[in-house]
Amino acid sequence: MKKLAALSSGIAFLSQAxxxxxxxxxxxxxxxxxxxxxxYTSLGDFINKxxxxxxxxxxxxxxxxxxxxxxxxxxxxxxxxxxAGARNRIIHxxxxxxxxxxxxxxxxxAGQFLGFDIFGTFTIPSPGP
Numbered sequence: 001m002k003k004l005a006a007l008s009s010g011i012a013f014l015s016q017a018x019x020x021x022x023x024x025x026x027x028x029x030x031x032x033x034x035x036x037x038x039x040y041t042s043l044g045d046f047i048n049k050x051x052x053x054x055x056x057x058x059x060x061x062x063x064x065x066x067x068x069x070x071x072x073x074x075x076x077x078x079x080x081x082x083x084a085g086a087r088n089r090i091i092h093x094x095x096x097x098x099x100x101x102x103x104x105x106x107x108x109x110a111g112q113f114l115g116f117d118i119f120g121t122f123t124i125p126s127p128g129p
Contacts, residue, residue: 058096
């Protein structure tokens with residue numbers, strides 16, 4: 001019951017922070033992407049950015065799973081089953097990170113072997129004028 005009370009008070013605190021910070025609205029003077037090259041120039045460009053985006057999403061998912069496992073471990077209260085579940089979640093997240101690292105390395109090597117750079121052309125556009 002103490003875990004539930006701590007979790008609910010933490011969620012209530014975070015929800016208040018979100019509503020407090022969400023009061024300001026930003027007015028843009030002109031569209032952000034006006035005058036820029038929007039879209040993909042080729043199929044290769046699309047594939048490069050799709051692969052990079054997939055790796056970014058996978059890394060974020062691994063980090064979320066690690067944090068989730070750590071929170072499970074903290075709130076386990078010393079129960080053997082809860083600690084084992086948290087340990088398994090953390091171990092599976094680390095295995096996923098290792099698989100992701102190997103996939104990234106293989107994609108880099110394959111790209112260099114075939115003569116194109118898979119991850120070198122991805123840039124994040126800035127929202128400034």
